[in-house]
Amino acid sequence: MDSGFTLDVLARNRNDLRKAMARFIQDLRREREAGKYKALLATGTADFAANANLSMIFDEQTYAPGQPYSGTTVFNKHYTRLVGDLAESGEEFDCAICLDRHDKVRYWIRNLEGKTSSFWLQLPHARFYPDFVAMLTDDRILAVEYKGQHLYDGAADKRQIGDTWAKASTGWCLFCMPTDRDFALIDHTIG
Numbered sequence: 091m092d093s094g095f096t097l098d099v100l101a102r103n104r105n106d107l108r109k110a111m112a113r114f115i116q117d118l119r120r121e122r123e124a125g126k127y128k129a130l131l132a133t134g135t136a137d138f139a140a141n142a143n144l145s146m147i148f149d150e151q152t153y154a155p156g157q158p159y160s161g162t163t164v165f166n167k168h169y170t171r172l173v174g175d176l177a178e179s180g181e182e183f184d185c186a187i188c189l190d191r192h193d194k195v196r197y198w199i200r201n202l203e204g205k206t207s208s209f210w211l212q213l214p215h216a217r218f219y220p221d222f223v224a225m226l227t228d229d230r231i232l233a234v235e236y237k238g239q240h241l242y243d244g245a246a247d248k249r250q251i252g253d254t255w256a257k258a259s260t261g262w263c264l265f266c267m268p269t270d271r272d273f274a275l276i277d278h279t280i281g
Contacts, residue, residue, distance in 0.1 A: 120214075120215055123214050123215060124214040124215070126214075127213070127214035128214075131250060131251070131254060138254060138257070138258035139258050140255055140258040140259040140260075140262075140263060148169050148170070148199050148207065148223075149207065150170045150171070150172075152205075152206075152207040153170045153172065153174065153199075153202070153207065154174075154202070154205065155172065155173075155174020155175045155200070155202055156174070156175055156202075157174065157175055158172050158173070158174055159172075159173035159174065159175075159176040159178070159200075160178065161176075161177075161178035161179075161183075162178075163178075163183075163187065165186065165187075165190045166190060167189070167190045167195055167196070167197045167198055168190065168197065168198060168199060168200070169197045169198065169199040169225075170199065173186075173200050174200050174202055175200060175202055175203070176200050181236055181238055181271060182221060182236050184271055184273070185221065185222065185234065185236040185268065185273065186198075186200065186222065188273040188276060189222055189224055189234065189276070192224075192276065192277075192280075193227075194226050194227050194228070194280050195224045195225075195226060195227070195232075196224075196225045196226060196227050197224070197225050198222055198223065198224035198225070199222070199223050199224075200221070200222060201219050201220055201221060201222060201223050201233075202219070203219040204217075204219065209223050209233065211248075211251045211252065211255055212251065213247055213248070213251060214247070218235075218247075218248050218251060218252075220233040220234060220235040220252065220265070221234060221235050221236050222234040222235075222236075226264075226280060229262075230261070230262050230263065230264060230280075231259075231262065231263045231264065232263075232264045232265075232266070232276075232279065232280065233252060233255075233256075233263070233264070233265045233266075234265075234266055234267075234268065234276065235248055235252065235265075235266075235267045236267070236268055236269070237267055237268075237269045238269065238270075239269050239270045242267070242269045242270075245267065248267065249267050252265035252266075252267065253265060264279050264280065265279070266278075266279040
């Protein structure tokens with residue numbers, strides 16, 4: 091009414107008004123959550139810990155991709171016979187080949203987004219599912235999120251939580267986010 095609308099106009103448009111108010115409240119909540127999340131990571135990451143008590147167990151029975159890989163490349167180190175949600179070419183495909191051929195990778199899995207049996211890290215408003223998870227020959231875990239160059243700058247929150255997770259594990263977990271087909275970052279991260 092302060093904006094000049096009469097009560098009868100507001101009453102006629104009450105559904106639109108309700109939707110607008112719901113969006114406004116949701117935006118405020120998301121803003122508050124993001125602020126608290128950033129404050130948490132900014133002040134207390136040295137106190138975070140990661141351990142194997144709540145391990146992910148990848149299982150062929152629960153690995154259910156939306157689209158199975160149907161290309162001609164044979165992946166010898168993928169944890170299951172089926173490789174899911176991987177295109178037959180492109181940057182993520184090249185990353186998968188790098189992992190499959192890496193001397194220090196025992197096996198790897200294409201991490202499926204949104205599946206209950208997949209590995210994820212918490213972001214302010216969603217779960218972050220890295221593209222690949224690998225078991226290294228020295229029993230460390232490597233999570234890899236490949237980002238195209240055009241998306242890299244917008245993924246700072248994913249890099250931050252991945253790095254925090256890796257630091258909290260005291261060396262048994264590693265995280266990297268290669269871009270622009272710079273797979274040397276995987277070598278550098280593994281050491």
